[in-house]
Amino acid sequence: MSGGVEWGLHCCVVLCGAGEPVPAAKLAKLHDVSPSYLAKQLQLLSKAGLVRSTQGQSGGYRLTRDAAEITMLDVVEAIDGPQPAFRCTEVRRRGPMAVPPERCATPCPIARVMDSADRAWRESLRVVTIADLAAEVDTTTPRELLDRARAWLSA
Template identity: 60%
Template sequence: MKLSAGVEWAIHCCVVLSLAERPVPGARLAELHGVSKTYLAKHLQALARAGIVQPSEGRDGGYALTRDPAGITVLDVVRAIDGPEPAFRCTEIRQQGDLAAPPEECRQACGVAQVMAEAEQAWRTSLSGRTIAELAATVDGAAVRATI
């Protein structure tokens, strides 16, 4: 399973925002993580579209979480950045080439598709059981707040 780099950046940003006492500018989030401001802005917009963060403008503007970090799962962030589509997409390879099976023999998912679907479900179940609040508990909140 390969996730985009934006997923990692977005999760880290959500952890920082969960510890912040006020909105954090996108440029500051980029500096904190040593990532491109432009690229991070795209991911912050995706988080906003998903209802995970709320942007605010003005002198004290920036980004803030829209809800309690205990209510935001890692899977919520993954879906916001990489979308809800499954990682594995069956192309019915069993109906191609020299070993092609006729369509009437392919009414149910093959063993490969079944195994991949089970693995994806386990992965999604695991990520849906972990929250931003749990991840925030693993970092030094005082140190984070001192830098933002």
């Protein structure tokens, strides 16, 4: 999984609590990340329809729908794509002990386990929303820090 997923999730959580659009430069500064790097992640989120940008003096990014309707999996797939983390290359059909294709009637046991793990991982991300993450941030972060962050974002 790319680092962009982490930045994308953090941005979505911030946008969830922001009353106004937040400029990309401000999100980058808040997270101490390169503005050009973060812009790429925001573009991917925008292309997936999770955020949208508005231009102008009060422009910036905002979520396209309620945070309770955006899952962690939505963000992961927007940034890294929907392909599975593991791709079987049929190693068992290679080398001096290669198994002929016609004898490979069932999926490779390694591929089968990795596919099962990928499905479980995706399902666990599918049930956690940006709203869930934001609620946890609210309960685990000192109130004065949250208040300062919100004031800084809206300044």
